[in-house]
Amino acid sequence: MKNILIYLFLSTFLFTSCEKDFEVAGKKPVYYSYEDSTVIRRLEPKTFGDLGKIVTSGNYIFIGEKNMGIHVINNIDPTAPIKEHFWQIPGNREFTVFGNMLYAENGKNLWVINIENFSKITVENIIINQYYPRFEERYPPGYSGYFECYYEKNGIFKEWKDTMLVNPLCETL
Amino acid sequence: MKQTIYVSLFIFLTIFFQNCSQEDISSSTQVGSYSTMLTIGQKLYLVNDSQIKTFDVTDSKNPVLLNTTDLGDEIESLYHYDGLLLVGSATNMYILEINDKGIPEQKSRTFYNNVEFCSNDPIVARNDIAYVTLSSVDIPVCDRPVLDELRVYDIQNIERPEFLESIDMTKPKGLGFGKKYLFVCDQQDGLVIFNIEDPKSPVLSSTFGGFSAFDVIIRNNKLIVACDNELRQYDISDEDNIQFLGAIQI
Numbered sequence: 001m002k003n004i005l006i007y008l009f010l011s012t013f014l015f016t017s018c019e020k021d022f023e024v025a026g027k028k029p030v031y032y033s034y035e036d037s038t039v040i041r042r043l044e045p046k047t048f049g050d051l052g053k054i055v056t057s058g059n060y061i062f063i064g065e066k067n068m069g070i071h072v073i074n075n076i077d078p079t080a081p082i083k084e085h086f087w088q089i090p091g092n093r094e095f096t097v098f099g100n101m102l103y104a105e106n107g108k109n110l111w112v113i114n115i116e117n118f119s120k121i122t123v124e125n126i127i128i129n130q131y132y133p134r135f136e137e138r139y140p141p142g143y144s145g146y147f148e149c150y151y152e153k154n155g156i157f158k159e160w161k162d163t164m165l166v167n168p169l170c171e172t173l
Numbered sequence: 174m175k176q177t178i179y180v181s182l183f184i185f186l187t188i189f190f191q192n193c194s195q196e197d198i199s200s201s202t203q204v205g206s207y208s209t210m211l212t213i214g215q216k217l218y219l220v221n222d223s224q225i226k227t228f229d230v231t232d233s234k235n236p237v238l239l240n241t242t243d244l245g246d247e248i249e250s251l252y253h254y255d256g257l258l259l260v261g262s263a264t265n266m267y268i269l270e271i272n273d274k275g276i277p278e279q280k281s282r283t284f285y286n287n288v289e290f291c292s293n294d295p296i297v298a299r300n301d302i303a304y305v306t307l308s309s310v311d312i313p314v315c316d317r318p319v320l321d322e323l324r325v326y327d328i329q330n331i332e333r334p335e336f337l338e339s340i341d342m343t344k345p346k347g348l349g350f351g352k353k354y355l356f357v358c359d360q361q362d363g364l365v366i367f368n369i370e371d372p373k374s375p376v377l378s379s380t381f382g383g384f385s386a387f388d389v390i391i392r393n394n395k396l397i398v399a400c401d402n403e404l405r406q407y408d409i410s411d412e413d414n415i416q417f418l419g420a421i422q423i
Contacts, residue, residue, distance in 0.1 A: 051387070054388050081406070112234055
């Protein structure tokens with residue numbers, strides 16, 4: 001995975017020195033802001049992907065979908081649990097439930113989310129800068145070509161988008 | 174006079190029931206062994222990559238940061254045991270004692286003597302014995318032989334944990350206690366069950382295979398296993414006759 005990323009420092013240097021920009025079609029990362037509370041909301045249940053941390057409270061099981069949010073499962077009948085909701089929390093990995101509150105991080109900030117009504121969760125509060133954004137090497141899957149490098153400091157990864165790039169620093173081979 | 178008694182009784186009962194319900198709220202939530210965030214009473218504890226933080230959550234909508242303590246790098250898990258917080262990092266087990274103000278104070282740091290960055294290690298503890306899993310991480314830097322094992326420490330003296338033994342495993346992950354068994358998730362072997370009637374020396378009892386287990390929560394005689402892409406449940410009312418209840422896949 002490591003040798004796929006090629007940083008074209010040399011070519012950047014060359015292009016800047018000739019004062020002519022290198023323009024090329026490629027991809028760039030689209031980010032969620034670490035402070036955007038509007039993206040936190042209840043969605044319809046969805047398929048399991050890359051599962052993470054697990055919490056139980058009352059008759060419910062909460063299981064994290066890495067970087068995406070939390071699957072909410074009604075476990076009143078353990079022989080037939082039901083996926084009821086997906087709580088979208090971009091960047092989330094760590095969380096716990098305390099009464100009617102969900103404490104959930106997004107890689108940088110800690111959200112306080114009111115879950116009294118599972119179908120309509122609302123952000124109560126944000127406690128900023130409790131975490132250090134996680135370094136992650138990201139590159140467009142199944143793609144070879146230039147792209148704008150992903151930096152976790154710029155925000156939470158959302159998706160890759162086709163675009164024109166000027167002097168891109170990253171390329172997959 | 175009579176009125177005063179009724180008023181005091183009313184106040185007493187109000188406080189009493191309020192306390193009860195608060196207790197219920199906090200104790201009804203249970204987290205897996207890989208958790209890095211948990212509440213005890215009216216405090217929220219969390220670890221980030223290198224620190225442990227304490228919040229007062231008396232007003233649950235407005236957590237107030239009370240304390241931040243630096244520990245070390247690559248922290249991955251947080252476990253509460255009898256007034257202690259056990260913190261697992263890639264290379265160390267930290268034992269902290271919660272003081273009378275609710276702030277954790279570091280009492281010891283036990284080095285695993287392993288390769289940095291190449292493992293993760295949740296911890297659980299009971300009866301003064303801590304059980305730690307160390308498992309290798311699949312990244313190119315970790316191409317050297319690394320540890321995949323269950324470790325047992327005597328933590329009666331929290332300032333000087335004593336290493337008791339290690340048991341080789343394939344790729345151990347989260348773990349949790351039944352009554353006489355310790356349930357250990359294994360990414361390759363599934364659910365691996367150790368008899369811990371002698372807490373200091375776990376004995377392999379049985380294995381439920383065929384899936385890749387990550388973490389486990391045990392409550393009300395039910396065992397919930399979080400796998401890579403499914404959730405499995407078992408009835409462990411009779412630990413010697415464990416019943417598979419079902420799974421949610423996809």
